[in-house]
Amino acid sequence: MLRRRMLIMLGFVLLIVLLLAGYKAFSIYQQVKMFSVPKPPVSVAVATAIERPWQNRLPTVGTLKALQGVNLSLEIAGTVKEVQFESGQKVKAGQPIVQLDSAVESALLETAQADLGLSQLDYARGSQLVGSQAISKSEFDRLSAQLQKNKATVNQLKASLAKKHIVAPFSGTIGIRQVDVGDYLPSGTVIATLQDLSSLYVDFSVPEQSVPKIALGQPVQVNVSAYPTQNFPGTISAINPKVENTTRNVLVRATLANPDSKLLPGMFASLQVMLPDPQPKIVVPESAITYTLYGNSIFVVAQKKAADGSLEKDANGQPILIAERRFIETGEHRDGMVLITKGLKNGEQVVSAGQIKLDNDAHIAISADKTLPAEQNSQPRAD
Structure with a gap:
């Protein structure tokens, strides 16, 4: 009886082992079958390497x-009587900017003009008298010198009075004013900036x-x-x-x-x-370049070949496209394009998006890249 029970238990254990072994074998079979199925192609965007005139820079x-720019400043000291501009205003050449108090200079000018008038009368009278020898030549020379001195004094006061009136030296845009009415300004004080x-x-x-x-x-x-x-x-x-x-x-x-x-x-x-003389150069989108410490590379679209060198085709009779990694040398970057100096020919197709999913010789399917212009978007081409 005991022997019979042992045989039943051994049979039951053997059945469980066989079931587990069968399940494991089935799992291995499923995995082998899954890996034996061809991988679907990786969808990538493709651009065409084009040759175009490339102007070196x-x-x-x-x-x-x-073109013209100055800081408007004072040549002489004075008190601001009137500010004749607004900050940020466009002004014309000769337009008044600031008027300083000129009462003292005006009074001095009137005095000098009175002295000038008197000296002109004395000179005219002396020129008549010196001819008849009523006065000496030296006295006439003194009257002539006094006339010249008074003329110079009037001119000096006129120039000083003109400097109390600041005008725009050229047309332009005036900046933020730095003075207000009533300010006493020493010489050299900046009023505002004027820029053409x-x-x-x-x-x-x-x-x-x-x-x-x-x-x-x-x-x-x-x-x-x-x-x-x-x-x-x-x-x-x-x-x-x-x-x-x-x-x-x-x-x-x-x-x-x-x-x-x-x-x-x-x-x-x-x-x-x-720089002059643009030269034809091959360019590709910047997104097509993969940058690494070991060198820059690019995936070029190629057609898969069999061992005998013939082109392989899919069930629909279309060539099977693969991505081949190729190391290149790059030049200047400009407007989203990269100059290729070595490793690529005109008209070759390169992967511009989706490279992260690719390995060398990976099967690919081409889709449009909406970020590129129409002339650079590529479709599969037959060699």
Whole structure:
């Protein structure tokens, strides 16, 4: 009886072992079957490497300056009698700006003019008397000198009186006023700044080895941080005829229009000097480049080949596309495009989006990249 029970237990254990072994074998079979099924293609966006004229540029930085710009200040001291402008106002050349109290100068001028009138009468009378020898020649010379002295005094007081009346030396935009009516201002006090913003200068430096690349009239593009997406065109208007001893740079000035008064003097500017003779270069979207410490690479679209060199095709008779990793050398970056100096040919298709999912020789399917222009979006092509 005991022996029979042991046989039943052994049979039951053997059945459980067989069931577990069968389940494990079925799981292994399912996994093998799953891995034996071909992976679906990875959907990627593709762009075409195109050859186009690429104008080399000389990058540099500079500072904007007004075509004309001054700080309006006083030559002589005085008390402000009238302020004749508003802060930020556009003024014309000769427009009154500030009037200082000139009562004392006006009174002195009247006195000097009276003395001048008297000396003119004395001189006229003396010129008649000296002819008849009624007065000596030395007395007539004294009358002549007195007349000249009084004329000079009148002119001096007129000039001093004119300096009490400040006018705009040129047309432009006046800044925030620094004075008020009743202020006593010593000489040299700044009233406000006046800037002509119709055009601007931008001064920048280039290294001496780049001097042969620049010339008068050469175009430049100016960019400022206030308008990061906008370029302002200008032309080189002056080149300093001297190399600075300390920096070995040459100072260059470009002129640019400022019709909307967007740009202001003192702004920091990034410049691109357009060099002549554009050359055809191959460019691709910046998103197509993979940057690593070991070098820059790109995935190029290719057609899968069999061992005998023939092209493999899918069930629909279409070529099977794969992504081949290729190491390249890059150049300048500009407007979302990258210059390829080595490793890519004109017309080749490159993966512009979806590279993170790819390995070398991965099966791919192409979809449109809405971030690229129509001429760079690519479809599969037959070789």
